[in-house]
Amino acid sequence: MSGSHTGAEQRVVVVGAGIAGLAAAHRLLGRGARVTVLEASERVGGKLLPGEIAGARVDLGAESMLARRPEAVALAREVGLTDRLRPPATATASLWTRDALRPMPKGHVMGVPGTAAALAGVLSDEGLARIGQDAELPRTEVGDDVAVGAYVAARLGREVVDRLVEPLLGGVYAGDAYRISMRSAVPQLFQAARTHTSLTEGVREIQARAATAQQTGPVFMGIEGGVGTLPLAVAESVRARGGEIRTGTPVTELRREPAGGWRVVTGERELRADAVVVAVPAPAAARLLRAEAPGAAAELAGIEYASMALITLAYRRAETDLPAGSGFLVPPVDGRTIKASTFASHKWGWIDEENPDLTVLRTSVGRHGETEILGRDDAGLVEVSRHDLKAATGLDATPVATRVTRWQDGLPQYPVGHHARVSRVREHLAALPGLAVCGAAYDGVGIPACIASAYDAADQIHGEVPHDVRDVTATR
Ligand SMILES: Cc1cc2nc3c(=O)[nH]c(=O)nc-3n(C[C@H](O)[C@H](O)[C@H](O)COP(=O)(O)OP(=O)(O)OC[C@H]3O[C@@H](n4cnc5c(N)ncnc54)[C@H](O)[C@@H]3O)c2cc1C
Secondary structure (H helix, E strand, O other), X not given: OOOXXXXXXXXXXXXXXXXXXXXXXXXXHHOOOEEEEEOOOOOOEOOOOEEEEOOEEEEOOOOOEEOOOOHHHHHHHHOOOHHHEEOOOOOOOEEEEOOEEEEOOXXXXXXXXXXXXXXXXXXXXXXHHHHHHHHOOOOOOOOOOOXXXXXXXXXXXXXXXXXXXXXXXXXXXXXXXXXXEHHHHOHHHHHHHHHOOOHHHHHHHHHHHHHHOOOOOOOEEEEOOOOOHHHHHHHHHHHHOOOEEEOXXXXXXXXXXXXOOEEEEEOOEEEEEOEEEEOOOHHHHHHHHOOOOHHHHHHHHOOOEEEEEEEEEEEEHHHOOOOOOOEEEOOHHHOOXXXXXXXXXXXXXXXXXXXXXXXXXXXXXXXXXXXXXXXXXXXXXXXXXXXXXXXXXXXXXXXXXXXXXXXXXXXXXXXXXXXXXXXHHHHHHHOOOOEEEOOOOOOOOOHHHHHHHHHHHHHHHHHHOOHHHHHHHHHO
C-alpha cells in the first residue's frame, strides 16, 4: 500500500471490519478506489457473528435486519444472498408483564399507540384511561431534543413507557427510555411531537401515511445461516473486487501527512493512504483521532456503551412445549432478570427445518448501567435464564446444550443531545480532508443505519479527492 501507485485510483484504508467498515469498503471499490480494510480481531463481522449450538446454525449476535429501510437487504442482494433472504416465520410476539405472557399489541410506533384501545390487555385500566388525557393536555414542548420516556409519560402516562416503550427501546438500545433521545432514537415520534399537540394524533398520522405508502412485505428480514453470514459475504465480495482485508491488525494511530493524505500505524507497520474511513466503536475512534482531531476525540470519548449477554439454549424438541410466536420482551418494571427471549426455532423457518429434533431459543440480559448481572459466570446466566423461562412459559426441560455470548460494550447509547454531539464530531472532522467516520455510534445502531452511515462516509471521502490531485500523486 505504501509507495507510488498508478492511475487515478484513490487509496483508502478502512479501519474496522464490522458491517459498517465492510459496507464502506464495498462501496469504495465500486467507485474504483483501492481499498485495504484493517481489522483488530481475528475475524470480520463485529457484532454480527454466526455460530452453532448442538449442531444447529444460529446467530450469536445480531439476528434480524429491518427491511423497511433498503440498505441491509439491498447489500445482501448485491453480495449474492438473494436466495437466502428469509422473512420471520411468525410476526406475533408477546410481552411478559403483570405475571403473564400477553400478545404484543399491534398498531403503535415504538410502543406509542394511536388509540388507547391498541394497548388493551397490556396496560391496567388506569393506565389505559390515562392515555385519553393526551387529547386534552396543553402542548408539551420538546425543544431541540427530549428523552423518549419523559415526553411519552407526560402525554400518555408512565405505564405506556414502563410496559411498552421501555422494553421495545431496550430491545434495540439496551438503554433506559428516560435517558434515550427521542430525536435520535425515534425521529418519527420527534417529528410528530413537533408538529402535533396530541401525540396519539401524531401517531395516527404516521400510521395513515404508512398505509398510503402501502408499505408491504415483512418489516424484518433474516438470512438462512444467520445474518452473521452477511459480513462474510460482503468480505468475500470486497476481496473479489480487489480489496484487501487484514485481520489481527489493530490500528494504533492515525497521522496526517505533511503533503496530504494519511499515515496509518498498525503495530510495527505503517500504511499511506489518500483517505481513511474510521468504522470502529466510539472509544476506539476517540483513541485514533486524539492526535489529529482532539475535539472530535473528546466528544467520541463521551459516548457511553451498554454491555449485554446472549444465552442460547438448545432443547430436545420432544421435551419442549413453547407458546406460539417469536418470543417475548420483558419490561424492566416487572423485576425479572432476563429482558427478552427469542424463540429462534419459531422465528426462523430455516432453523426449524434444519433441526427438526431441536428447539433453539435465546435470552438476553444486561441493560445500560446494569453491571451486577453480567458479573455472573456462564453457568449463572444459564441458570437465571432457565428460571425466568420456566416462570414465563412453563419450560422446565434440561437443555442439551447452552452457549453464552458476552457483548462487552455492545451497544452505544443515544441519550438526549446525541444528535448535537454527532454534529459537533462532524464539524471537528470537516477540517480534516480525507477522513470520515461511520458505524453504530452516529446515526443509528441497526444494521441498515450502520450501512447507510458507511455509504455516506464512503461518498464523502470519495467526492473529496479531486481527480487532478489524485493524478498528481499518481505520477509522483
Ligand atoms: C448482542 C447484539 C444484538 C444486536 N442485534 C441486532 C439486530 O438483531 N438487528 C440489528 O439491526 N442490529 C442489532 N444490533 C446492533 C448492530 O449489530 C450493531 O450496531 C452493528 O453491527 C455495529 O456495526 P459496526 O460496523 O458499526 O461496529 P462493530 O460491529 O462494532 O465493528 C467494529 C469493528 O472494528 C474493530 N476495531 C475496533 N478497534 C479497532 C482498531 N483500533 N483497529 C482495527 N479494528 C478495530 C472491531 O474489532 C470490530 O470488528 C445488535 C447488537 C448487539 C451487540
